[in-house]
Amino acid sequence: MKVNIQKEDLLYAVQAVERAVSNKNTLPVLGGILITAKDGLLSFRATDLEMAMECVINGDIVEEGEVAVPGRKFAGITRLLPSANISLESMGREQLLVEYERSQMSVPCFLAEEFPALPQPEGEIQGTIPVKPFRRLVRQVSIAAANDEVRPVFTGILLEISGDKITMVATDTHRLAKGVCPWQGQGEASLIIPCRTLQEIARLAVNEEDEIVLTANRNQAYFHLGNLTFTSRVITGQYPDYKQVLPADNLFCCHSLINNQRLCNALERASLISRDVTRGKGNIVRLTFEGDKLLLAAEVPDEGTIKEELPAEIEGETLVSNYNARYLLEALKVIEDDMVCFRLTGSTTPGVIEAATEENKDYMYLVLPVRVSR
DSSP states (O other): OEEEEEHHHHHHHHHHHGGGSOOOOSSGGGGEEEEEEETTEEEEEEEOSSEEEEEEEEOEEEEOEEEEEEHHHHHHHHHHSOSSEEEEEEOSSSEEEEEETTEEEEEEOBOGGGSOOOOOOOOSEEEEEEHHHHHHHHHHHHTTOOOOTTSGGGGEEEEEEETTEEEEEEEOSSEEEEEEEEOEEEOOEEEEEEHHHHHHHHHHOOOTTOEEEEEEOSSEEEEEETTEEEEEEOOOSOOOOGGGGSOOGGGOOEEEEEEHHHHHHHHHHHHHHHEETTTTEEOEEEEEEETTEEEEEEEETTTEEEEEEEEEEEEEOOEEEEEEHHHHHHHHHHOOOSEEEEEESOSSSOEEEEESSGGGTTEEEEEOOOOOOO
16 A cells, blocks of 8 residues: 555544554554545544444545554554645554655554455445434533443433424433434434443544434444444444433423523532542532522631522422532533523422523533432
């Protein structure tokens, strides 16, 4: 293989797929990026067997072929190359020569034939998703996904495809985020997609006027966007029936309307006080919903106390609840509204945070209070 490519184009392609490079040493070649030169196109692929990413760009191909370069090392090299024409030439099966300006370096490579072949997109689920609502919804829902690999189902985001919409749901059992975005296609399904996969797609979907093409079956999901293709495994397992934990409207006994930014600022200040590092506890704040105000308080021995009063429109019962401040902040920061509606079912039962305006009410965030021992 021998190709000529501008540094900026090379860097774009390498950075696009770099995050799919495996950090584990179970199969060394998974730590590589496969570069294939064929039919006037350059393909860059990486996979950790959970997610695979491919980026295809134009290049000046002198000789067709393929090479599997060490992913992290080659990405680091590419970032430091000068802005100039770069020549890549395979020297035998396990060496790549990189030439730039009047300089050169060689990089040891993996055997390209050992790199796993990517499956071809196929499935009964086929359709398109607009990029703009997809990006917003992934950002809003992913905050509630779990990081604990012991329960893989909770590390994913549930995609319920039906009619003309996709409902996305994530939960770590302490909170739940749910939202809806448009869908145009065929088939109905419930798929659990790793949160990381959807976040990577959202990260690279920079043109909000584009559409993402989704093809899926019960084992694999394929997302195609411009010159980028993402392949993801579908997490096996039964996702909990989230509808059972969503409170019915008649259960809400306290409704409050609060300025989003003012509440964020107050919670940020309270977090500085409520973060109890020495006891391994953290960020518990007490909220009192009463009359025309929201009272926010936190107190930690040796750390200090804070009491703030925020104007609010409150209807219903006076309630006092304790919450993890981080859980509240993460929700408020992804709600794109000046005002938020905080609805509660009781002092120790779930509360729901939503945007105040109707056009943004396709997203809701349910959060459980924290039980504090006296």
